[in-house]
Amino acid sequence: MFKRNKHGIQIKSPEQLDKMRAAGLVVGRTLELLKQSVEPGMTPLDLDVIAEKAIRDAGAIPSFKGYQGFPATICASVNDEVVHGIPTDARKLREGDIISIDCGAILDGWHGDSAVTVPVGEVDPKLTELMRVTEESMWRGIAALKPGAHLSDIGHAVERYVKSQGKYGIPAEYGGHGIGTEMHMDPWIANHGKPGRGPMLEEGMCLAIEPMVNLGTERTRVLSDDWTVVTMDGKQSAHFEHSVAVTHNGPWVLTAIDGGEERLAQLRN
Structure with a gap:
């Protein structure tokens, strides 16, 4: 039985959160x-x-495999590909590339979803910094997941951090989402905006927090395969994501091997 709040957002019981954690660990270990x-x-x-x-x-x-016709297990987005890249053998990764890997798994009917951006060998320092900024903005968004906070507090935290680090583009049309018995559920979560808006966060909510940050413009387009999203200016993009549960103790990062304890402790100090 699945409980929903007045906004239609799925609320998980402690037992269901344990199942979400098991699915999250499959994804986390696969990404490692x-x-x-x-x-x-x-x-x-x-x-x-x-x-x-x-x-x-x-x-x-x-x-992911078969989801709305997607043909693969992961999304593999290289360099200027923002999200939803289809993995093929048409090209080889080269030293200096970056690749964003988005991965999802279903275990006992529950979903885990996470993404990382990985350097291929040695990369330009500006790309190392792009990845650092994107990952840190994700953690700033995750830290906002507290009962009583508002949904828009997440995107506000992401955007505020990214903007504090330099001139980067945040694609407005892509963001995070609820997750549970389906991979994509309400609510949709923008990576920008003003705080204090939208539904209040409640214990048992599970949300996928996933900033995408571009080295240049925020503008994007979709390629002819109807999946791959690329930057309009051809500059690189990074993507990080974790599935997170809202608990009375704060966020529980379901797809992080340590539950997010190390990074969240650093942000509290």
Whole structure:
């Protein structure tokens, strides 16, 4: 049985959160394996094969494969590809590239969803900084997940941090989402905006927080494959994501191996 609040947002029981955590760990461990696997000469399809095996070996199902016709287990977005890149063997990763890997899994009917951006060998320092800013903005957004806070506080925290770090683009049309018995559920979560707006956060809500940050313009377009989103100016983009539960103790990062304890403790200090 699935409880929903007055806004139609799914509220999980403690037992259901434990199941969400199990699904999240499948995704988190798969992404750790993929991060270690990335090297020049590989193709995005090589990473997709590794991901599917890891997810199925854990007794889970890849949630992306077949979702609205998507043909693969991961989204693999290279350089100027923002999100939803289809992994193929048409090109090899090269030293200096960055690749965003988005991964989802279903375990016992519950979803986990997370993303990382990984350097391929040595990369330009400005790309290292882009990845750092994007990941840190995600953690600033996650830290805003407290009972009694408002939904827009998340995007406000993301945007405020990104803007404090330099001139970057935040694509307005892409953001986070609720997650639970489906991969994408209400509410949609912008990565920008004013604080104190939207539904109040409640214990048992599970949200996927996922900033995408571009090195240049925030403007994007979708390629002819109807999936891959790229920057309009051809500059690189980074993407990080975690699935997070709202608890009375603050955020519980379901797709982080340590539950987010280390990074959240650093932000509190």
